[in-house]
Amino acid sequence: MLYGKGLRTLSIATVAAMATALCLVFFYAPLEAEQGFLQKIFYVHVPLAIVALCGFVIGGLLAIQHLRTRDSRWDMRSYVAIHMSLIFAVGTLITGSIWAKGSWGHWWVWSEPTLVSFLIVFLLYATYQPLRFAIEDPERQARYASVFAITAGAFVPMNFIAVRLSTAYLHPRVLGSTSNLPGSMALTFVVSLVAIALLFATLCKYELTAKHARAQLRALRRRLAETGTDQGDTRSARIPESASAEGACLPASVEEVATAGRFGV
Amino acid sequence: MSTVAGDTPEAPGQAGDPAQEPGLCPRSGAGASAPPIPRKAPTFARTAGALLRKELLVELRTLESVPGMSLFAVTVFVIFHFALNRTGVSGDEAAGILWVTLLLAAMLGINRLFVADAEEGGFDGFLLAPVDRSALLVAKALALLAYLVVLELVAVPAFALLLLEPSLGPALPELPAILLLGDVGVAVIGTLVAAMAVRTRARDLLGPLLALPLLVPVVIGGARATAPLLSLGHAAGVGGVPIRWPLTLALYDLLFGLIAYAVFDFLLED
Amino acid sequence: MAALTLDAPLAREAADGAAALEVDGLTRLYGEREALAAVSLSLGEGQTLVVLGPNGAGKTTLLRVLATLLRPHAGVVRVLGSSLPGEGWAVRGRIGLLGHEPLLYRELTARENLGYHARLHGVAGERVEELLGAVGMSARAREPVRTLSRGMVQRVAIARTLLHDPPLLLLDEPRANLDPAGAELVEPLIGPSCGRTRVVCSHDPQADLEGADLVLGLRAGRPALLAPPAAVEPRAIRELYG
Numbered sequence: 094m095l096y097g098k099g100l101r102t103l104s105i106a107t108v109a110a111m112a113t114a115l116c117l118v119f120f121y122a123p124l125e126a127e128q129g130f131l132q133k134i135f136y137v138h139v140p141l142a143i144v145a146l147c148g149f150v151i152g153g154l155l156a157i158q159h160l161r162t163r164d165s166r167w168d169m170r171s172y173v174a175i176h177m178s179l180i181f182a183v184g185t186l187i188t189g190s191i192w193a194k195g196s197w198g199h200w201w202v203w204s205e206p207t208l209v210s211f212l213i214v215f216l217l218y219a220t221y222q223p224l225r226f227a228i229e230d231p232e233r234q235a236r237y238a239s240v241f242a243i244t245a246g247a248f249v250p251m252n253f254i255a256v257r258l259s260t261a262y263l264h265p266r267v268l269g270s271t272s273n274l275p276g277s278m279a280l281t282f283v284v285s286l287v288a289i290a291l292l293f294a295t296l297c298k299y300e301l302t303a304k305h306a307r308a309q310l311r312a313l314r315r316r317l318a319e320t321g322t323d324q325g326d327t328r329s330a331r332i333p334e335s336a337s338a339e340g341a342c343l344p345a346s347v348e349e350v351a352t353a354g355r356f357g358v
Numbered sequence: 359m360s361t362v363a364g365d366t367p368e369a370p371g372q373a374g375d376p377a378q379e380p381g382l383c384p385r386s387g388a389g390a391s392a393p394p395i396p397r398k399a400p401t402f403a404r405t406a407g408a409l410l411r412k413e414l415l416v417e418l419r420t421l422e423s424v425p426g427m428s429l430f431a432v433t434v435f436v437i438f439h440f441a442l443n444r445t446g447v448s449g450d451e452a453a454g455i456l457w458v459t460l461l462l463a464a465m466l467g468i469n470r471l472f473v474a475d476a477e478e479g480g481f482d483g484f485l486l487a488p489v490d491r492s493a494l495l496v497a498k499a500l501a502l503l504a505y506l507v508v509l510e511l512v513a514v515p516a517f518a519l520l521l522l523e524p525s526l527g528p529a530l531p532e533l534p535a536i537l538l539l540g541d542v543g544v545a546v547i548g549t550l551v552a553a554m555a556v557r558t559r560a561r562d563l564l565g566p567l568l569a570l571p572l573l574v575p576v577v578i579g580g581a582r583a584t585a586p587l588l589s590l591g592h593a594a595g596v597g598g599v600p601i602r603w604p605l606t607l608a609l610y611d612l613l614f615g616l617i618a619y620a621v622f623d624f625l626l627e628d
Numbered sequence: 629m630a631a632l633t634l635d636a637p638l639a640r641e642a643a644d645g646a647a648a649l650e651v652d653g654l655t656r657l658y659g660e661r662e663a664l665a666a667v668s669l670s671l672g673e674g675q676t677l678v679v680l681g682p683n684g685a686g687k688t689t690l691l692r693v694l695a696t697l698l699r700p701h702a703g704v705v706r707v708l709g710s711s712l713p714g715e716g717w718a719v720r721g722r723i724g725l726l727g728h729e730p731l732l733y734r735e736l737t738a739r740e741n742l743g744y745h746a747r748l749h750g751v752a753g754e755r756v757e758e759l760l761g762a763v764g765m766s767a768r769a770r771e772p773v774r775t776l777s778r779g780m781v782q783r784v785a786i787a788r789t790l791l792h793d794p795p796l797l798l799l800d801e802p803r804a805n806l807d808p809a810g811a812e813l814v815e816p817l818i819g820p821s822c823g824r825t826r827v828v829c830s831h832d833p834q835a836d837l838e839g840a841d842l843v844l845g846l847r848a849g850r851p852a853l854l855a856p857p858a859a860v861e862p863r864a865i866r867e868l869y870g
Contacts, residue, residue: 160624163699217571220564227558231659233628237554240621241568244550247617248572255575255606259582315660395793398750399721408747412733412740419735419772479729483788485697487748488721628697 097302100295107295110288114281122281131195136281138188140289141181142207146249148178148293149218153246156239168235171242173300175221177293182215203260210256217245402496405489409497414504416474423470424505427463431513434459435520446523453584456517457577460510460537461544465566467505468548471498472556485626495549495622503545510537522588529587532599536587539607540580543614547572550618553625572614579606648673648796648825649694653703656689662849663689667703669844669854673795676826678836678857681846682869687829688727690846691798694827695725708796721749724794726802726818730785734774738765738784741773742791749792759787764813778805786814797822800829833865 118136125132152175159167189208194200203209224241228234274282400408417423438455439445447455475481484494514533518526526533547569555565583603586592649671656664664686671677679687692698694707696716705712710719732741742756760766763783773781782805789797802818803811816822820839830836837843837857845853845868853864 160621213571213574217568220567220571223560224554224558224564224568227560227564229559232657233557236624236627237558240550240554240624243621244572244614244617247613251575251610251613255578255610258602258606259578311660395755396752397721397792400747400750404750405748408744411747412736412744415740416733416735474733474735478733479727479731480733482697482725482727482729483731483745484748486695486720486723486725487745488717488750489748627699628692 097306100298100302103291103295103298107288107291110284110291114285114288117281117284122278123275125278131192134188134192134195136285137289138185138192139207139282140286141185141188142211143286144289144293145178145181145185145211146214147290148174148181149214149249150246152178153243156242156246159235159239160243165232165235168239169304170301171239172225173297173304175218175242177297177300179215179218179221181289181293182211182218185211186215206253206257206260209260210253213252213256214249217248221245400489402490402493405487405493406496406500409484409494410500413497413501417501417505420474423467424508427466427505427509428512430466431459431463431509432516432520434462435513435517439521444521447521448523449589450581450585452517452522452588453581455521456514456584456588457540457581459517460506460513460540461570461573461577463509463513464502464506464544464548465569467502467509468552468569469555469562469565471502471549471552476556481626485628491623491626492619494626495553495618498552499545499549499618502548503541506541506544507538510534510541524588524590524593528593529584533584533587536580536583536599536604536607539604539611540576542611543576543607544573546611546614546618547576550614550622550625553622575606575610579603579610583607647671647706648675648708649677649827650704650706651694652705654690654693654700654705655702656686656693656698656849657701664693664846664849667844667846667851669842669851671825671827671842673825674823675841676820676828676839677842677844678833678840679827679829679844679846680831680833680865680868681852684848685846686849687846688800689849691725691727691800691827691829694796695723695798696720697725721792722794723796723798724789724792725798725800726785726789727800728804730773730781731788732773732781732784735772737770737772738776738787739769741784742787745788745791751792755791759790760784762790762817763787764810779807779810782806783810783814786818790817795824797824797826799826801831802828803832803835 114136118133122133122136124130152171155167155171155174159165159171186208189205189211190200193202193205193208201208221238221241225234225238228237435455438459442451442455444451475484485491514526514537551565551569551572555561555568558564580603583599586599647670649669651670652668654664654667655662667686667690669677679690681687689698693700693705693712696707696712696719699713708719708722710716712719732738733744736744738760739756742759743753746753746756757766760769763786765780765783765787768776768780773784776784786802789799797818799818802814806814818826820826828836828840837860840857843853843855843857843860844851845865847868852868853860
């Protein structure tokens with residue numbers, strides 16, 4: 094599968110969406126009465142949160158596919174989805190923290206259930222990579238990582254329910270309410286959400302393409318070392334000088350060898 | 359299925375003619391002459407029973423989990439006394455100290471859960487048997503649950519003695535129920551995490567790191583449900599347990615019970 | 629996760645006319661390295677395959693694949709008529725694996741260990757006593773395994789392997805740790821005369837080649853030689869290890 098296909102289109106779409114979103118945030122959306130300019134962080138914080146959460150759950154779904162088909166490509170996709178979601182989760186925590194400081198005067202507030210849930214989810218998924226690296230056998234590593242991804246993916250909604258219940262009835266939610274948004278704010282929010290979702294998809298695609306290209310390169314090198322150049326197989330000999338992020342075009346037989354092996358970080 | 363027979367008479371080197379004993383040598387010629395040995399495929403319940411029995415037998419012999427967990431809990435209560443500089447706690451604080459201590463003690467048990475199997479080749483022995491592999495999850499989770507119940511039988515009275523201000527009596531019918539609901543969640547997640555962590559490099563570290571975030575909902579549900587039971591006004595009839603907390607615990611147990619059942623097999627393969 | 633249902637005592641023979649083992653192009657990878665590659669062989673019922681090769685050649689991997697503990701990554705593997713990995717569950721109860729590890733819990737007694745395995749395989753308790761007697765361990769059956777010498781542990785492991793009367797034995801250096809008396813004792817149980825299909829990994833070509841019907845030499849995961857013992861020259865074996 095050539096991951097590089099469509100990468101350019103996706104990148105352009107992302108840049109366009111982000112530019113639109115930024116324009117809307119700064120020039121179109123009205124200033125909120127209580128919090129003023131700071132409230133605009135809401136247009137970054139909440140989409141980051143939503144996309145990260147979806148990313149974690151998607152990572153779990155991809156892991157289910159991996160366990161069902163035993164195809165290591167699904168594991169690669171699951172890994173990238175979770176990896177990227179973890180980065181977006183850190184972004185959520187940072188933007189949430191800035192918002193909290195600006196609104197409440199503290200860098201951390203326990204009264205905001207989204208923020209608290211994200212902290213727990215972050216602590217959980219931060220163990221994903223240490224778990225992977227603690228297992229040497231690549232097939233077992235992928236399998237255990239998938240089990241983790243499925244368990245953690247199911248945990249995310251459960252955790253949100255539990256934390257919501259524990260903070261409800263204690264403090265009114267001030268920061269993150271997305272209901273009752275006036276029209277202009279709602280539009281800005283939706284565009285921001287789309288932009289950030291596209292950003293997520295594009296970054297994932299970049300990472301997948303890079304990994305895939307690296308795996309193919311290794312497979313080619315290995316094949317070259319094993320069979321040498323005197324085998325009469327005319328397709329195997331050349332190694333591309335640089336594996337471009339667009340994805341090199343390679344014969345099907347090498348694809349099979351590449352996907353049978355482990356992908357590197 | 360008959361249990362293992364007791365003492366057999368000691369007859370050194372007692373081997374009958376192999377060609378004639380059923381099941382020791384299938385054929386001495388071209389065709390099968392000896393009858394096959396009687397076998398009955400074990401049901402799921404029987405398999406889980408055999409595994410649980412082995413588990414408890416090993417624990418009784420080695421006593422490596424339960425006494426350590428109990429001692430740890432009591433020690434931690436003492437540490438809390440000095441750390442908080444309090445002689446009596448109630449309500450939220452009491453619930454918190456109790457649940458945190460039980461959780462950390464559970465981590466000790468979780469760390470030891472699969473160690474004997476990993477080190478003494480127990481996984482292979484089980485994997486070679488024609489049985490449903492999820493029986494191992496059920497057996498180990500039940501064993502861990504048993505350890506947690508024994509832990510609580512020691513830790514809760516110790517807690518009442520050392521740190522709890524109101525008396526334990528009024529809390530009684532509901533407290534064990536809440537603890538049990540929480541224990542089921544800890545047992546399920548603990549078994550899953552233990553199986554994941556045991557064959558990795560940093561197993562003692564990875565176990566708690568994986569388990570503790572996953573168990574946050576149990577702490578939330580358990581502590582919020584326990585706090586009114588341990589509050590000073592409870593004896594006077596003030597403060598019942600809000601129903602949402604036991605429900606949360608039950609939902610958690612059900613959800614992760616199902617998930618663990620679905621994914622556990624994949625952890626056992628080599 | 630399929631559950632195995634058996635209502636009748638297991639017949640010992642494989643399906644009529646089918647070979648006990650059929651392997652074609654078996655490949656097993658460890659990451660990108662080949663642990664086994666292009667292994668092909670066929671073994672009939674009651675025959676013995678001896679596997680030779682230096683350390684790391686893939687002998688243990690081959691045994692574990694045949695025992696259904698490892699999935700083949702490519703190729704066809706049929707054990708006692710069932711193809712792996714899909715039908716592994718059907719054949720698990722008919723294979724006896726004796727590996728490097730005895731698979732015994734050190735804190736339990738020999739009798740308790742065998743009882744546990746008997747229950748897992750649905751075998752009656754009397755069988756445990758029978759095998760303890762056959763390997764000469766009845767006298768020491770009530771002591772924890774950690775107090776037994778390595779030779780005794782090996783004998784109990786052999787008893788464990790035979791507990792469910794498997795038609796196929798997979799033996800990884802079966803005579804390791806056994807003294808001559810012990811080796812003689814277990815010979816009728818797991819040696820060439822026991823009548824079961826056997827795959828034996830060996831570091832002692834001289835002794836084991838005798839009872840063999842087929843010899844497989846592995847080198848770096850690939851088959852370097854595959855022939856009946858009569859056709860195997862000593863030079864070929866030396867090359868394999870050298």
